[in-house]
Amino acid sequence: MPYVVTEQCIKCKYTDCVEVCPVDCFYEGDNMLVIHPDECIDCGVCEPECPAEAILPDTDGRAEEWLEMNRQYAAAWPNLNRKKAAPADADAFKGVPDKFKTYFSDKPGSGN
Numbered sequence: 001m002p003y004v005v006t007e008q009c010i011k012c013k014y015t016d017c018v019e020v021c022p023v024d025c026f027y028e029g030d031n032m033l034v035i036h037p038d039e040c041i042d043c044g045v046c047e048p049e050c051p052a053e054a055i056l057p058d059t060d061g062r063a064e065e066w067l068e069m070n071r072q073y074a075a076a077w078p079n080l081n082r083k084k085a086a087p088a089d090a091d092a093f094k095g096v097p098d099k100f101k102t103y104f105s106d107k108p109g110s111g112n
């Protein structure tokens with residue numbers, strides 16, 4: 001029962017979440033992070049750390065559509081376990097709806 005990152009992370013990418021994860025299971029794309037569902041131990045400590053409220057438990061109905069996407073890109077993107085500076089315009093994208101359609105990038109981030 002892992003936690004998942006939803007589209008609310010896109011272009012926010014504050015990375016507060018990675019600092020608290022005990023098993024370093026966040027992976028970095030160009031403009032969002034994902035959680036590896038097989039590595040997440042369901043501890044929940046990352047959820048309240050996210051300023052964009054982008055992290056949900058997979059028991060939440062809104063999480064289901066993001067689970068396979070998290071699995072797919074966790075396998076393709078580099079690990080990130082250290083906080084980095086958020087994009088300069090991160091606050092402007094907080095809470096913007098339907099970010100996946102418009103802004104998702106499948107390119108990897110730079111990782112640790």
Ligand code: SF4
Pocket residue numbers: 005008009010012013014015016017018032033049050051052053054055
């Ligand atoms: S804290 Fe939230 S917005 Fe920031 S990288 Fe983590 S999931 Fe994305």
Ligand code: SF4
Pocket residue numbers: 002003020021022023024025026035039040041042043044045046047
């Ligand atoms: S729920 Fe725990 S193990 Fe899973 S991603 Fe969040 S901090 Fe890491």
